[in-house]
Amino acid sequence: MKLVEKLKYISISSRISILLGVIILLTMGTFSIFSLVKQKQDSIDVISNNSEQLSQTIEKILRLSMLKNRRDEVSTAINNIVGKEGIISVRILNHQGTIKFSSRLSEVNTHISQTNQLCTNCHYQKNDKLVYTLKNFESYRINNKNNFIYNCVPIRNEPSCYNHVCHSVPDNSTNLKLNANTAKSLNQNLATFSHDSTQTVLGFIEVEVSIQKVIANLTKTRNKLITLTIILAIIASIITYFSMRYLVGKPVKNLVNGTMRVARGDFKNEIIPGKAEFRLLAESFNKMQTQLLTSQSQLIESEKLAFVGKLSDEIASQINNPLTGIIIFSEAILKSSNLSEDKNEINLILQQALKIRENIKNILSLTRYNKPVFRNVKLDKVLLRAVSVVEKFSSFRNIKIITGIPKTLPDISADAGLLEQVFLNLLVLSSDLMSSRGLLNISAATYNNTVEISFTDTGKVISKEILQKIFDFSDTKNYEDYEKEGISLAVCRDIIEMHKGNINVLSKDTGNSIIIKLPIKGNEPES
Amino acid sequence: MSRKVKILAIDKEEIILKSIRKALAGNNELQYDIITCNTAIESLKIIRSDTFDLVLIDLVLPGMNGIEVIRRIKNINPSLAIIIMTGFSKNKINSDTESEEDPLSEILKSAAGILFKPFTIQEIRNMISKVIHN
Numbered sequence: 001m002k003l004v005e006k007l008k009y010i011s012i013s014s015r016i017s018i019l020l021g022v023i024i025l026l027t028m029g030t031f032s033i034f035s036l037v038k039q040k041q042d043s044i045d046v047i048s049n050n051s052e053q054l055s056q057t058i059e060k061i062l063r064l065s066m067l068k069n070r071r072d073e074v075s076t077a078i079n080n081i082v083g084k085e086g087i088i089s090v091r092i093l094n095h096q097g098t099i100k101f102s103s104r105l106s107e108v109n110t111h112i113s114q115t116n117q118l119c120t121n122c123h124y125q126k127n128d129k130l131v132y133t134l135k136n137f138e139s140y141r142i143n144n145k146n147n148f149i150y151n152c153v154p155i156r157n158e159p160s161c162y163n164h165v166c167h168s169v170p171d172n173s174t175n176l177k178l179n180a181n182t183a184k185s186l187n188q189n190l191a192t193f194s195h196d197s198t199q200t201v202l203g204f205i206e207v208e209v210s211i212q213k214v215i216a217n218l219t220k221t222r223n224k225l226i227t228l229t230i231i232l233a234i235i236a237s238i239i240t241y242f243s244m245r246y247l248v249g250k251p252v253k254n255l256v257n258g259t260m261r262v263a264r265g266d267f268k269n270e271i272i273p274g275k276a277e278f279r280l281l282a283e284s285f286n287k288m289q290t291q292l293l294t295s296q297s298q299l300i301e302s303e304k305l306a307f308v309g310k311l312s313d314e315i316a317s318q319i320n321n322p323l324t325g326i327i328i329f330s331e332a333i334l335k336s337s338n339l340s341e342d343k344n345e346i347n348l349i350l351q352q353a354l355k356i357r358e359n360i361k362n363i364l365s366l367t368r369y370n371k372p373v374f375r376n377v378k379l380d381k382v383l384l385r386a387v388s389v390v391e392k393f394s395s396f397r398n399i400k401i402i403t404g405i406p407k408t409l410p411d412i413s414a415d416a417g418l419l420e421q422v423f424l425n426l427l428v429l430s431s432d433l434m435s436s437r438g439l440l441n442i443s444a445a446t447y448n449n450t451v452e453i454s455f456t457d458t459g460k461v462i463s464k465e466i467l468q469k470i471f472d473f474s475d476t477k478n479y480e481d482y483e484k485e486g487i488s489l490a491v492c493r494d495i496i497e498m499h500k501g502n503i504n505v506l507s508k509d510t511g512n513s514i515i516i517k518l519p520i521k522g523n524e525p526e527s
Numbered sequence: 528m529s530r531k532v533k534i535l536a537i538d539k540e541e542i543i544l545k546s547i548r549k550a551l552a553g554n555n556e557l558q559y560d561i562i563t564c565n566t567a568i569e570s571l572k573i574i575r576s577d578t579f580d581l582v583l584i585d586l587v588l589p590g591m592n593g594i595e596v597i598r599r600i601k602n603i604n605p606s607l608a609i610i611i612m613t614g615f616s617k618n619k620i621n622s623d624t625e626s627e628e629d630p631l632s633e634i635l636k637s638a639a640g641i642l643f644k645p646f647t648i649q650e651i652r653n654m655i656s657k658v659i660h661n
Contacts, residue, residue, distance in 0.1 A: 317587065317614030317644075321540040324645035328546035331648045357645050 013249040017241035024233040032225045051209040055153040086210040094203040155203045162197045251278035267293040326353040377414040380405045386423035404443035413521045422492045433512045434459030458511040531558040537570040538585040550648040567591035585612045608639040
């Protein structure tokens, strides 16, 4: 199954390199085939022409011997010619189709059929007779199974032939040219050698030339070319494959893995930028991932808080009812009882109950995170409330808080609950930055149209990079003393920005400062 | 000597009802006649059959939405002063009353007062005095 699955998915690199290989094979293959075919054709043409010339040359050479009727000379010449230059056989036929001379001795005095091309060149069959078509004999060739070429050259009747002493026989003429001596020495039937002037073609010389060598060479060349093409295709494919893998396959795989990771919910790992377009792709992918991560954290945060808020409300309302009973009845006993001892103890109970009431109120107001509702808010009250909560934290045990918040601070339009959460978080951040000991100065002032709140501590200098990171990527802070929930600093920054303000962190020799700027009510910059 | 102020207290927790009784008992200035009940349906029955000066009602009641009960009470007797009791924090109330169409904000606007649990004897007495004198 695995193999089938793998086959179904063929990587880009493989596809492209296979495609390249196929293209090379097809183009070079087609080119090779065409050129080889042409080459073969050309070679055969050359050989044919040469063999035709050869045939004509042989005819000229033998003419004299035939003229003088020196049959031995003809036979010897024929036998000598054969075997050289790839000449396989030579034969001489007369016009009637009888083979008179041949390098193949067994052929001599045999006939060729009337359907032989030799005859049909000029004649056609009609009622078992060959009729002359008035065509001029053309030398022809036959290509026999790529092994040899036949070349056929006519022996034309010329004046030198039919005027020659031995070879002219008068039909009814008294002109006896034949020499008695010559006739005797010939010892042959005269009729077979008669060539009167009416005959145009006396016979034919056929030369058979072998082209096996040429064909074999061409085949060798063809095979070499094929092999070369295949090797070239393979090499090109391999080179392409590995190049593609490096240039395209790997970056694509990284991206694919990245997207699969994101699909699984893992936004944390950046992908390495590749080259050219892939670099841009990777960068925007990484950016997108960061965005997702941030949104996801924010979503989780707000969901957590909404849930915690709901939970807190539930718990609170369940605590508040019994608490009412405790408070009311303690107070009632205090009123009616006269025993001072009892009164003291009852009072203790009452005080604890009232404390619980106060704590619940504080906790409730801090953990709610619903849609922000903008109202007139007195910042000093919100700040002081936040301070009153963190004062009790163990991390603040060794921190002295000094508040310099004027009561004349102008109102701002804000969501008091959210602001309180922000202040709480920033106070805890301050305590972290100053390693939970030292002096924390909380002050507020009005500049132009903004209120500036600063939390200045006496902690060690923190580098700018770390400060930047704190607001960009910090996780949820743990709050000892209650709920173990809080909001991340990124969310704090979002809340402040929602209020059209901003948060900055400065670091000096004397300590760190967290500065929050918020616009005064009525002076918010347009969104 | 003014007549007794008739108060109906509606809450699902018995301890709240007992606490209200205790808190309002034995006052020289004002005498309170306190009727209590646990459920919305019961309360509506009582209101139909009796006259009251004041209703103390919790928003979380079994069977019916507290807001719905208040609306019905207003239907029966529009002039009846209603004080809402709730264990939710001030902030939650504030946040829920953001829109005009929100029924909670409607009711809160028409309520004579809001009493946050837990309350002290003084707080509930002050609230009731304030409402009576309006």
